[in-house]
Amino acid sequence: MNPFSEKTMEQIAAIIKKYPEGKHKSALLPVLHLAQRERNGYLSVETMNEVAAMLNLEPVEVYEVATFYSMFNLQPVGRFVLEVCRTSPCCIVGGEQIMDYLKQKLSISEGETTPDGLFTIKPMECLGSCGTGPVLQILEKFYENLTEAKIDEIIADCKQQHAVLN
Amino acid sequence: MPQKIFLEHTGKADLTQIEHYLKFGGYSSVAKALNTLTPEEVVAEVKKSGLRGRGGAGFSTGMKWSFLDKKSGNPAYLVCNADESEPGTFKDRYLMEFNPHMLLEGMIVSAYALAANTAYIYIRGEYWYLIDILEKAIAQAHAKGFLGKNILGKPYSLEIYVHPGAGAYICGEETALLESLEGKRGNPRIKPPFPAVYGLYGCPTVVNNVETLAAVPWIINNGSAAYATIGIGASTGTKLISACGNVKKRGVYEIELGLPVEEFIFSDEYCGGMANGKKLKACVPGGSSVPVLPAHLLLKTEKGEPRLLTYESLADGGFKTGSMLGSGGFIVYDHEQCMVRNTWNFTRFYRHESCGQCSPCREGTGWMEKILYKIETGKGNMADIDLLWDIQRRIEGNTICPLGDAAAWPVASAIRHFRHEFEWHVTNPAEATKPGAVYNGNLLSVV
Ligand SMILES: Cc1cc2nc3c(=O)[nH]c(=O)nc-3n(C[C@H](O)[C@H](O)[C@H](O)COP(=O)(O)O)c2cc1C
Ligand code: SF4
Ligand code: FES
Numbered sequence: 001m002n003p004f005s006e007k008t009m010e011q012i013a014a015i016i017k018k019y020p021e022g023k024h025k026s027a028l029l030p031v032l033h034l035a036q037r038e039r040n041g042y043l044s045v046e047t048m049n050e051v052a053a054m055l056n057l058e059p060v061e062v063y064e065v066a067t068f069y070s071m072f073n074l075q076p077v078g079r080f081v082l083e084v085c086r087t088s089p090c091c092i093v094g095g096e097q098i099m100d101y102l103k104q105k106l107s108i109s110e111g112e113t114t115p116d117g118l119f120t121i122k123p124m125e126c127l128g129s130c131g132t133g134p135v136l137q138i139l140e141k142f143y144e145n146l147t148e149a150k151i152d153e154i155i156a157d158c159k160q161q162h163a164v165l166n
Numbered sequence: 167m168p169q170k171i172f173l174e175h176t177g178k179a180d181l182t183q184i185e186h187y188l189k190f191g192g193y194s195s196v197a198k199a200l201n202t203l204t205p206e207e208v209v210a211e212v213k214k215s216g217l218r219g220r221g222g223a224g225f226s227t228g229m230k231w232s233f234l235d236k237k238s239g240n241p242a243y244l245v246c247n248a249d250e251s252e253p254g255t256f257k258d259r260y261l262m263e264f265n266p267h268m269l270l271e272g273m274i275v276s277a278y279a280l281a282a283n284t285a286y287i288y289i290r291g292e293y294w295y296l297i298d299i300l301e302k303a304i305a306q307a308h309a310k311g312f313l314g315k316n317i318l319g320k321p322y323s324l325e326i327y328v329h330p331g332a333g334a335y336i337c338g339e340e341t342a343l344l345e346s347l348e349g350k351r352g353n354p355r356i357k358p359p360f361p362a363v364y365g366l367y368g369c370p371t372v373v374n375n376v377e378t379l380a381a382v383p384w385i386i387n388n389g390s391a392a393y394a395t396i397g398i399g400a401s402t403g404t405k406l407i408s409a410c411g412n413v414k415k416r417g418v419y420e421i422e423l424g425l426p427v428e429e430f431i432f433s434d435e436y437c438g439g440m441a442n443g444k445k446l447k448a449c450v451p452g453g454s455s456v457p458v459l460p461a462h463l464l465l466k467t468e469k470g471e472p473r474l475l476t477y478e479s480l481a482d483g484g485f486k487t488g489s490m491l492g493s494g495g496f497i498v499y500d501h502e503q504c505m506v507r508n509t510w511n512f513t514r515f516y517r518h519e520s521c522g523q524c525s526p527c528r529e530g531t532g533w534m535e536k537i538l539y540k541i542e543t544g545k546g547n548m549a550d551i552d553l554l555w556d557i558q559r560r561i562e563g564n565t566i567c568p569l570g571d572a573a574a575w576p577v578a579s580a581i582r583h584f585r586h587e588f589e590w591h592v593t594n595p596a597e598a599t600k601p602g603a604v605y606n607g608n609l610l611s612v613v
Contacts (some may be wrong), residue, residue: 018286018327018329020284020367023348023367025348025349025350026329026347026348026349027349028349029291029329029330029331029332029346029349030329030330032332033291033330033332061349064350064351065349065350065351068334068351068352068521069291069331069332069333069334069352070332070333070334070518071291071292071332071333072332072333083292086511087253087454087511087512087515088253088254088454088497088508088511088512088515089253089254089410089411089497091511092411092412092499092500092503092508093410093411093412124292124333125251125253125335125515125518125519126251126252126253126254126255126335126454126515127292128250128251128255128256128259128290128292128293129256129259130253130254130255130256130408130410130411130416130495130497131256131408131409131410131416131417131418132416133410137292139294140294140295141295142295
């Protein structure tokens, strides 16, 4: 039985081919990214065990890696994870105020999820977007030069997207 | 007109499409290298050009290549470092987004020089959208015969693969990067052995920054002598500088090394001066790890000479009055920014990003963060400032990788140049912790 969708399994097979024979452990980070996307944005112990079995690794080899990298979530998260940069170059152009506004608007703190399960605020270190900060990311998409009005728009868009998908 | 290498044609056409890139002479260095130069000759050219690593350390690229162990009997690897996580740095992102083929072209010629048949681009996971751009570019290069088996009909073959990281600044350090590429935690290795001898999968490996590799085609096409005429002294060529913070026009600029810092900040061609009519207070000129400089030492060296954007000029005066060119992450602070808060912010970053292998780095960054937060929130005392100094001094030089130093230097330089501001927080806690409080005591250094 394949633990993941057919499309993901195909992608995983292609990823493993990038590395030399016997070095399939190299596929671990890209595979964990795919697994997290398919499993509601986080890696449960069960998911990690499945990845371990698939790549022929000991479960601990997966746990120790998953816990090291900040893009992997080990607890359930909201449908939209707002990854907000908190590092100096963003902070000195209004990043702190943006974070405060977001927290107040969603009535949650950093690291928390709204009770409706829609939003998680995840503070991040420099996202490589300092020239267009303040910045936040939702999956691979960057939202740059943030203002309070833009935050309102982003939140409204997410809510609409959620309504359409449900 | 200043010479441009990376951004000469960006904006004129969509260079992510290989047809457009070819129109501007793209991939001609691959033909030139494979048809007319031996791998050793390519290495020699790059060495003579004076090209230095653009990832931060500024080590001679040709020299590094010549250390590659050719006798091990194991395959050699080229790894492109696209982890770009040093706060203030976003130039590699720009280059990969708008000129991905230039990186691929540079990688092909470099891999040929190293006799590597497999190359990886290790890109930070947050740049996920760039993976798509790079993989499309790789497919186009394949279709045109610049990649794959028997490139341009020659006996040389190469595959390039893109590999995502997953959010860890330390994976920019080359040995941590290799561990991560092997599917492990990003714990730096003890050096020696260096990657040139024991790198990816234990094989000889060269790790180079995106911008370093992208400079290679120009050098091969125009010759090392032409490259060496750009720049000043041992700082040859052009450099991408990512400007951010409180300047009018943030962004990525290509400069000829040797441009005066003052011109870079105030000329309309570059940053266009300070934003919102504020004054220049301080600058971290080479990414968060390098020492912060107050305005007067940023624009002029201690000897009163104009400070230039070169490895040598920015380092002039040592850490007492100088800094480093680093990665080219140029962070500018106006007179309303608080140096204590900024130092606390950076220290939190290093605490968060420490891999935890060495106690001075793991514990020291945490202690410094706590003490800085104490001072910033008005609860510090004078002895805390000395304690901070003492901790950073004990981290520097006592760790496996340079992240420890990188965490110590911002603290040391902030205390060295802005001690009065730390003291003001201690002696005037009520005033210093008011929202938007501005310290006006050191206007001497504000320009
Ligand atoms: C903590 C730390 C982070 C680093 N991050 C990067 C990075 O993001 N990109 C990079 O090219 N080099 C980075 N480096 C430097 C690399 O270790 C290595 O020197 C570089 O990739 C070599 O390439 P170059 O010679 O072309 O500069 C980092 C070093 C340290 C100690
Ligand atoms: S200095 Fe810090 S980041 Fe580098 S190896 Fe030691 S603990 Fe890890
Ligand atoms: S500091 Fe926010 S993206 Fe770099």
